[in-house]
Amino acid sequence: MKAEQVPQDKSSLSDKELKELCYAVDDKGNYTTALSSGWEPKSVALNGSIQLIQQRVEEAKKLVLVGKKSPIVYFMEKNKMDLSILASYVSLWKWRVKRHTKPKVFKKLSSKTLQKYADVFEISVEELKNFKG
Structure with a gap:
């Protein structure tokens, strides 16, 4: 998934202002990390x-x-x-x-x-x- 598509849904993490580290693809197609506040499922x-x-x-x-x-x-x-x-x-x-x-x-x-x-x-x-x- 692209870095700008990393889910930012409400979760138990977002209640505590914490972020989860995820891997994503940047604009150049390279793997990078992105922060997510949560993913509903x-x-x-x-x-x-x-x-x-x-x-x-x-x-x-x-x-x-x-x-x-x-x-x-x-x-x-x-x-x-x-x-x-x-x-x-x-x-x-x-x-x-x-x-x-x-x-x-x-x-x-x-x-x-x-x-x-x-x-x-x-x-x-x-x-x-x-x-x-």
Whole structure:
């Protein structure tokens, strides 16, 4: 697309006066960069994704509060992680992290293991252990 055709639609970026860097073609046919305040189809897709993430976080919160899942599930969703990503960050096997999402197993975790999770989630061990929502 030509530099003057780079979309400037309203988006979540334009609300914050931010611009996105895009590649475009200048008058001479050379690739160059141009700034865009947004593109409506991209904004719609992004907003849908953000709403889905918020729903998943709320669902995880409910499961933790009723005792069906450990706080690890909530913080994993809040930080946009899945089991594989979290397992790699805490240097544990995926199956072990999955076990730690069970409240009974979570309650028996060592301080060292809890500290690994707290470090990844950038919270204190106390916040992790005493999740209130």
